[in-house]
Amino acid sequence: MKSVFITGGTTGIGFELAKLYLYQGWRVGICARDRQKFLSAFSSDQNKISFYEVDVSNREQLKASIAEFSKTEGLDLLIANAGIGYKNKSKVPDFESSYHMVHVNLLGVMYSFEAALDIMIPRGRGQLVAVSSIAGYNGLPGVSAYSATKAAVLKYCESLHLDLGQFNIAVTTICPGFVETPLTSTNRHSMPFIIKAPRAAQLIAKAIEKKKMIYAFPFFFSSIVRFISILPRTWYKFIITRKSFDYSKR
Numbered sequence: 001m002k003s004v005f006i007t008g009g010t011t012g013i014g015f016e017l018a019k020l021y022l023y024q025g026w027r028v029g030i031c032a033r034d035r036q037k038f039l040s041a042f043s044s045d046q047n048k049i050s051f052y053e054v055d056v057s058n059r060e061q062l063k064a065s066i067a068e069f070s071k072t073e074g075l076d077l078l079i080a081n082a083g084i085g086y087k088n089k090s091k092v093p094d095f096e097s098s099y100h101m102v103h104v105n106l107l108g109v110m111y112s113f114e115a116a117l118d119i120m121i122p123r124g125r126g127q128l129v130a131v132s133s134i135a136g137y138n139g140l141p142g143v144s145a146y147s148a149t150k151a152a153v154l155k156y157c158e159s160l161h162l163d164l165g166q167f168n169i170a171v172t173t174i175c176p177g178f179v180e181t182p183l184t185s186t187n188r189h190s191m192p193f194i195i196k197a198p199r200a201a202q203l204i205a206k207a208i209e210k211k212k213m214i215y216a217f218p219f220f221f222s223s224i225v226r227f228i229s230i231l232p233r234t235w236y237k238f239i240i241t242r243k244s245f246d247y248s249k250r
Contacts (some may be wrong), residue, residue, distance in 0.1 A: 003073050004025040005066055007056050008082030008113050010037040012181030013131060015174055016201035019077060022048055029069035030083070031234040045187075056082045056108030064113035072163065077208070078116035080130045082111040085183050089142030098145035105149035106148055109156070119121075120169050125169040130157050134175045134222050141240060150175075154214070161213050174204050175216035177225075193221040 008014040009030025024029045030051040038051045052065035055178060066075070083105045086097060105158045112188060120126030135143065136150030143183035154173055159173040178184055178191035179200045195218060207215035207236050228236060 001026065001027050002076045003029070003070070005029040005031075005069055005075060005112075005116070006029050006079045006081055007062075007108065010041045012183060012197055013176070013200055013204065014081040015041055015078070016197045017081065017204065017219060018042075019045075020201050022207055023095065026077075027073060029066075031056070031065055033218065037207065047134060048139070055104075056080075056111060057103035059107075059111045059114075061110070062111045063115040063118075066112065067118070070119045075119045075126060077127045078120075078129065079208075080112045080128070082108050082133060082135040083133075085146050085184070085206065086143055087186050089140060089189075093144055101145045102147055105146070106152050106156075109153050113160070117164075117169070125168045127172065127208065127211065128157070128160065128164070129174060130170045131174045131176070131204075132157070134177050134216055134225045136175060137216075137225050138236065138240070148196055171210055171212040172212055173214045174207065175214065175222065177198055177216075177218055177221045178202075193218045216243050 004026050006014050006018050006028070007030075009018045010032040014030065018028050018030050028048070029052065031040070031054040032053040033053065033054045034071045036052065039046065041196070042049055050069050052069070054061045066078070069075070069096050078125055084101055086094065088094075103167060113128050113130075116126065116128055130153050131155040133146075133150040135147050136154040138147065154175065157171050157173040164171055176181050176192035180194055180196050184194070188205050200217075216226065228239065231239075
């Protein structure tokens with residue numbers, strides 16, 4: 001039986017991925033900060049999933065949880081999905097939220113990968129997956145730390161993809177556009193090409209199975225974003241400072 005550990009597995013994309021792998025017959029472990037959310041989300045499947053009440057910004061607790069889950073049958077797949085965004089987008093940085101975002105969105109990925117590699121390298125196989133965002137391709141107004149952390153995850157995983165092949169370990173970066181989740185429910189701006197979380201999970205699972213280096217979706221929207229990322233920055237500034245792209249409140 002294959003095994004997968006998913007951080008942030010009680011809501012949104014992480015929840016849908018956990019359900020998908022569970023019904024495909026995988027041994028599933030998830031972690032999140034709120035046990036009550038787990039009890040509510042998996043009311044009929046609690047005995048089939050290993051749950052760990054952990055904040056991914058806590059390195060030692062996260063490592064201990066992944067090690068405990070992997071003790072009997074190892075670990076085939078680690079999905080670093082946990083992440084946070086801004087509740088209110090602002091031109092003036094909210095530094096406290098930004099610092100916390102670095103700990104969760106970036107260090108949380110690194111801590112989970114560290115724990116997984118302790119298991120995968122000796123076994124000589126495995127796959128690491130991180131959920132970044134198409135927001136990582138460009139510095140977006142009002143979400144400076146979010147764009148920065150997602151860009152860092154994208155480049156971190158790109159490097160690891162090159163480094164870890166010698167150990168038969170694949171590394172995949174997932175860059176979603178807008179997905180209908182609790183994270184996007186607070187947005188008060190347009191979200192073009194937004195898709196449902198179950199559909200996003202299906203697309204992500206296929207990309208993971210193919211061991212893609214980077215998978216950005218939806219295709220048309222992500223293609224536009226990636227094209228904009230290679231434009232001269234003066235052109236980018238002209239485009240992104242139009243009123244229709246001003247997501248920040250002040």
